[in-house]
Amino acid sequence: MAAVSAMVSIGGRPSWSIRVARVFLVVAAVIVLAWLLVLPLIAIFAEAFRQGWAFYRDAISQPDSIAAVRLTLTVAAIAVPLNVVFGLAAAWTMTHFNFPGKALLGALIDLPFSVSPVVAGMMLILVYGKYGWLGSWLEAHGVQVIFAVPGLVLATVFVTLPFVARELIPLMQAQGSEQEEAALTLGASGWQIFFRVTLPRVRWALLYGVLLCNARAMGEFGAVYVVSGHLRGLTNTLPLQVDQLYQENFSAAFAVASLLALLTVLTLGIKRLLEWRHGEALTGR
Amino acid sequence: MRRHVLSGFRLSTGYTLAVLGSCVLLPLAALLWTACELGPSGWWAQIGTRRVLASLRLSFGAALLAATIDVLLGLLVAWVLVRYRFALRRVCDALVDLPFALPTAVAGIALTALYAPNGWLGSRLVPLGIEVAYTRLGVLLAMVFVGLPFVVRTLQPVLENLESDLEEAAYTLGASSPQRFIRVVLPLLLPTLLTGYALALARAIGEYGSVVFISGNRLFRTEIAPYLIVLKIDSQYDYRGAAALGAVMLAASLVLLVAMALLQRWTHRWAIAR
């Protein structure tokens, strides 16, 4: 661990005991991360390829898996844009206006983060399910929400709701309203201010939010599990497909899971890149 | 009311409220309504069974313990990542987000595969008498896994901001290194540590995907509350029972949310003083 060096070196050269303590702390932290985080990640790919490349290829190319990929992409393609618009609208409201109940609105925006995904799914069933509040009305109009794609979208929107708003609100708060006001005195309309001044200044934070939102949307399990009804090939997203395969075909489950793990690694890579290249634009500092 | 200078208030607030209404408020109201319909005795009839009580005890107990472990591990990791420069620092920093970004079901089966009696770690631990998979220890482990990034990511920016000048001030006043940590750093970090604790706790209580695989869902022993909700909806079509249990979990979330809001205010007071 010769590479270990102190960043904060108060009072010149640290004493021998302090240097030992530092090395010990770094080693301990690396062990914690390796054991808790790296090992499971490696395990996924190891299990996925345990029965060879051919098996892996077959597992991920069977029709149910393909259908699951397609459904996952579809759900994300609807839920993520919805949340982008929501995040922008919520951030615009929260940062440019003062109104009674603003604090409550802020709390509501954050609420889905602290609600159990399972409870979220259940709540949606209570409203949109067959015996739910809107169930009979929806049925009469021929709309099926629960055990169908709209339900998956609703559940996904619920659990990913705060992602974009959460990135934008603190940033736009830090940036203040001055530039929007300047644009206003120069004669710009509301939409012009939004598209020409606000949006360009938050674009990296928006992308960051979209990235996290998308990762969660594609990977959500609990909430989607409850509302999906697990109809194979119909309402199975990738995580649900992993769950079903896990009961039947261990290695195939890991093969499909490795796709999601790959998405995760990719997401984290892009996230790092964004933080590295556009760190200032993300925090407004 | 005073006219707003910037336009778009109605549109943006309207859309925000419409989405919140249909996705959050309406379902929330439906849950509260269903739970209230039961009445206290009906509610207790659903909750008071041995099976449900055991699951709640496990969910809350393990989550409290897991969040505590997360705070300790998270403080170590955040401290090392902010204060020291070492070879794999960037990789380690990026890795912290893994439980946050990894789909919970994937994490769940990965942990199970590792700790199952025939898994890499399981095959070594079981002979030593340490059984992780399909026990409460497994539930705890999965909860520690999902909660860790919350603590680290909450602590990191605060640790960075509190950088050296405060500590340097303490140093010039003659404090030793451990003294600086215990008397200056830790008290300043306390609200942040508590916020991280609350976030990890909220996540652990509600966690489903990462836990259900490794827990094995053994009756009275390793069934977590979210699992029972799923079970009631999925195979028993018992929406009332699920709502009764869901109301308990929702109440816990709301209490934590309020606690975090209060913590935020506390931290802000210090932010101004600094």
Next chain:
Amino acid sequence: MGIDISRLRRQFGQFAALDDVSLTIADGEFVAVLGPSGSGKTSLLRILAGLDQPDAGSVYRDDEDLLALDARRRGVGLVFQHYALFPHMTVAQNVAFGLRVRPWRLRPRASVVKARVEELLRRVELESFASRYPAQLSGGQRQRVALARALAIEPRLLLLDEPFGALDAQVRVNLRRWLREFHRSLGITTLFVTHDQEEALEMADRVVVMNRGRIEQIGTPEQIYRYPATPFASRFIARGQPLPGDVEGGILRVLGHAWPISGFATDGVSVITVHVRPEDIVPVVQRREGWSANVLSVRPVAGTIRVGLHVAGLDEPLEAEWSERDWLRHRVEVGETIGVHFQSLTLFGSDGEGRVHARTEVHPPHGTSPITVGPWRRLEA
């Protein structure tokens, strides 16, 4: 005609940012609103720009109700204190913004926009910086870009918020002069707010002194400096320092000296405030005459000498400002006791609520000969 501001009021909770503010600005005039922070000057500016609305009062521009127009259509150019340049646009794009966002019927053709931007950048002497981004400019350059951007919409009223607040001292002085010339060549009605009295006095045609949401005095720089209307204006602009003094039974008493004083009326006046300016505290040759003062400090500041004095009977030290020549003649040292004379005093007579009813300047003679002052200037309440 110009701008007619009448009885503006703006309340933030319990705090009155603007309390019955009225002001008329002539066409082409260059007006400074001077006051400490929290005096309401920025509120006034934001209301004129349309970024805030008053609780009461009116603003007219040539019989056109300005408050009825929203900020977008008001034709008021505003230069923000921190410029609020769009960081993702080049200098040229920033300046062109106001033209490009016009409704398409009124939007000038691209070539016209380009020519206009070029002309504006030439005027603010930044023609070679057109393709730079704001982050690549110095503070003074950003300030001029902000000015050009505000002028691009051809405003009929230009507002500047602390135009030199964020600049270095040297840049500030140069830019001040430049802006004064620029205004002269442009002739556009301009109002700027500042907390720096030197800035206001040096640049403006007329200065509006504000304190706690109220206008304390409006006048030319010279009027304001020579004849401050209120103790606040005297302290804030002329660095007037309070002396214990009183007028009673035809006698003016200041720090143990008394002069018969005639020719004033003190109806409704319950409090007399006496102020002296630093430059009016002069050394006397004969130490017996005048007041005895102990020299606490001597500091040369930009061509003048500032002398801290402790005058017997006063708790607070007084600051005197002498020319280099005066100082050379007397050569006082720290610790020395000298005699000083107050060659001019300003007297304010105000009622119990602090409203000034009368004020005048007196020139106390050496010795005890009587002072004859003109009638006290009555002020309209």
